[in-house]
Amino acid sequence: MPLPQQIILPMQQHVGAACKPQVKRRAHVDVGTLVGHVDARMTADIFSPVSGTVKQIRTIHYSNGWSNEAVVIEPDGNQTVDESIRPPEVEDYAGLIEAVKHSGIVGLGGAGFPTWLKMDTDLSNIDMWLVNGAECEPYLSSDYREMVERPQTILAGIKACLDLSGVPRSLICIEDNKPKAIELLHSMAADDDRIDVFVLPARYPQGASRVILRNVTGRSVPRGGHLTDVGALLFNVTTMSEIGRFLGDGMPLTKRRITVMGDAIERPQNLEVYIGTPIGEILEYCGLKCDPAKVVIGGPMMGTTQVELESPIVRANSGLLAFTNEAVQTPNTTACIRCDKCIESCPIHLAPINIQKAYLRRDLETLNKLMADLCVECGTCSYVCPARQPLAQATRLARAALRAEQRKAKGRR
Amino acid sequence: MAEERQKPLVLLAAPQIMSPVTTQVIMRNVLIALAPAFVASLAFFGLPAFLVCLTSVVSCVGFEYLWCRIRKLPNTATDLSAAVTGVLLAFNLPSTIPLYMVVVGAFVAIIMTKELFGGIGKNFANPAIVGRIFLAVAFPVAMTTFVAPQITLAPVDVVSSATPLAPAAAALAHLDLLLGLHMGVLGETSALAILIGFVYLLATKTIRWHAPVAYVATVVVMSLITGHDPVAQALSGGLLLGAVFMVTDYTTSPSTVRGKVIFAIGCGIITCLIRFWGNLNEGVAYSILFMNLLVPYIDVLTPNTPVGGEHKRGGSNE
Numbered sequence: 001m002p003l004p005q006q007i008i009l010p011m012q013q014h015v016g017a018a019c020k021p022q023v024k025r026r027a028h029v030d031v032g033t034l035v036g037h038v039d040a041r042m043t044a045d046i047f048s049p050v051s052g053t054v055k056q057i058r059t060i061h062y063s064n065g066w067s068n069e070a071v072v073i074e075p076d077g078n079q080t081v082d083e084s085i086r087p088p089e090v091e092d093y094a095g096l097i098e099a100v101k102h103s104g105i106v107g108l109g110g111a112g113f114p115t116w117l118k119m120d121t122d123l124s125n126i127d128m129w130l131v132n133g134a135e136c137e138p139y140l141s142s143d144y145r146e147m148v149e150r151p152q153t154i155l156a157g158i159k160a161c162l163d164l165s166g167v168p169r170s171l172i173c174i175e176d177n178k179p180k181a182i183e184l185l186h187s188m189a190a191d192d193d194r195i196d197v198f199v200l201p202a203r204y205p206q207g208a209s210r211v212i213l214r215n216v217t218g219r220s221v222p223r224g225g226h227l228t229d230v231g232a233l234l235f236n237v238t239t240m241s242e243i244g245r246f247l248g249d250g251m252p253l254t255k256r257r258i259t260v261m262g263d264a265i266e267r268p269q270n271l272e273v274y275i276g277t278p279i280g281e282i283l284e285y286c287g288l289k290c291d292p293a294k295v296v297i298g299g300p301m302m303g304t305t306q307v308e309l310e311s312p313i314v315r316a317n318s319g320l321l322a323f324t325n326e327a328v329q330t331p332n333t334t335a336c337i338r339c340d341k342c343i344e345s346c347p348i349h350l351a352p353i354n355i356q357k358a359y360l361r362r363d364l365e366t367l368n369k370l371m372a373d374l375c376v377e378c379g380t381c382s383y384v385c386p387a388r389q390p391l392a393q394a395t396r397l398a399r400a401a402l403r404a405e406q407r408k409a410k411g412r413r
Numbered sequence: 414m415a416e417e418r419q420k421p422l423v424l425l426a427a428p429q430i431m432s433p434v435t436t437q438v439i440m441r442n443v444l445i446a447l448a449p450a451f452v453a454s455l456a457f458f459g460l461p462a463f464l465v466c467l468t469s470v471v472s473c474v475g476f477e478y479l480w481c482r483i484r485k486l487p488n489t490a491t492d493l494s495a496a497v498t499g500v501l502l503a504f505n506l507p508s509t510i511p512l513y514m515v516v517v518g519a520f521v522a523i524i525m526t527k528e529l530f531g532g533i534g535k536n537f538a539n540p541a542i543v544g545r546i547f548l549a550v551a552f553p554v555a556m557t558t559f560v561a562p563q564i565t566l567a568p569v570d571v572v573s574s575a576t577p578l579a580p581a582a583a584a585l586a587h588l589d590l591l592l593g594l595h596m597g598v599l600g601e602t603s604a605l606a607i608l609i610g611f612v613y614l615l616a617t618k619t620i621r622w623h624a625p626v627a628y629v630a631t632v633v634v635m636s637l638i639t640g641h642d643p644v645a646q647a648l649s650g651g652l653l654l655g656a657v658f659m660v661t662d663y664t665t666s667p668s669t670v671r672g673k674v675i676f677a678i679g680c681g682i683i684t685c686l687i688r689f690w691g692n693l694n695e696g697v698a699y700s701i702l703f704m705n706l707l708v709p710y711i712d713v714l715t716p717n718t719p720v721g722g723e724h725k726r727g728g729s730n731e
Contacts, residue, residue, distance in 0.1 A: 222721055223722060300430040301428040305429070307424055335489070337436055337533055338668065343668050348721065349720055350717075374720070377427075383428050383431055386439050392426075393426045393427075
């Protein structure tokens, strides 16, 4: 894809504190120049993916009502690389963490959690470093392309992590509908007996961290806990690949692969785009059959609909979907028939319909008993509901309410 | 992007796609699964069977429609659940029943059991079962007047006889039971037709196998323990009809697999108690009705344990 006409870099592309712009209007930036940074622990720096001029620094609004400061860069087309870019010199695990901290790499499977922070944990009880190659969502295949196109950087990343951390074992988890990736990585990892490929059934939401951990190791993450509590680290395969690449060339995260799909798209494809590319330009490049009625960033199950075609692709996005009017399903909710499909299909074994009922009467005590905070927001319950009840939507709100309450309770103590 | 968009983009919360299986699709699947038994009943009992079915379905759907009209509620007659109730009710009736009784049964099923409790999804008991039991209590003679099927292996000269579960039952060959060449209500005669429907429901993932299998297995085990013929017990009466189409009723069965199995075992035990030691010939309907009443309690006692909820930690109140 050609260079976009403008790059919009929101200062919040991760979980944690928003960055502050480090460049001024009309300033010149190169590829890899630091654009956003903030002095906080939980954050990830933002770098320019292009060389060009900072056109403006303005507020952008998201379709979910949030707004964010963003640096708008006009590319000059030269793509000159910032002088400071050189491969990091890494000698020990602390050095690796320090290097990744300055790479801008975040969880690329959709979480957007700063990767260095995930690595900066007590390693003493970690016995497994999982690499998540199970696609985040249906429709998307960007992780698959990463495995097929850049297996060597994935393995380089894994080897560096294992060598420096001393974690004894790594499993690359791939769904069984991707035999090419399984075979490729299996044969390439054959010389290292710490690394193996683990084949999982292709069943959404296999890629959700708690689900995949359960299915690979049989361990379950306790309420309010993290994967590290049960001895595992889990990285998305593209994240791992970026680490491997970064250790080689020192270029921070400036590009990512997304799947462009949907019935309004003329040429659906996997596409490497510069982070900050407005979705309108990507859609134009892939061709639109007609004016789309619905545009989604992310996958069909968890993605967010967009109202502005100027919104940029950010680091954690792995898909861009455009649908025609015919494909837009407006839910026509009918009465619950107690078919229990939501309960049967919940990967965490929650009871979404009961959570919805409790949430509608704001019954936090029941929500706590139903453990609504364990929801991974995969959306399966809403998908299967024959009565079209907004179960996932209600559970999402219930989870937020419960977490707010938990924070309040913590504060009181 | 420069040109002005005519229509704003749709804004919806995830998920953006939904399964094509709606309530109507599920009910249509159940109707399709009931079709083999319907065809069998036509073959065995002819036109009267057709009339009973037609009357039952039309009055069930009609009552649902009228209720929605009168109460100014959204019309739920199109979701086909009333049609399913109609067919199930008809399958629980003998072909000789006067048609006005069928209408009364439909009224009890749809209005008194379903709509008065809040309509689809809110009824505490299976409407068709309550309709059947009401008719059995109100019109005991009409409800037990059976004719022999038109097709029989051995010529039978009886017009009125008890169902196979009456004492003479032991003489009945198992093959007869399997094919349905014996007397009984419309839908309970041919075990084979019901089993075809069962396979269809499993194939379309409309129901899961646990509850029907647990129900029939309980009856077989109880028969073995008490010295009854297990095959005859499993194939006769409304057992299979109940196991496939009524124990699996969404609304009136527990929500977890564990709960469903407990529910089905309870149904099986009560069925056997009534069959072996009660003074009724048939216990399927009563056992399911009784267990329906226990569903809320079973639900409370058999929740699933969420992944991560096994650990005794976290949560806001600890």
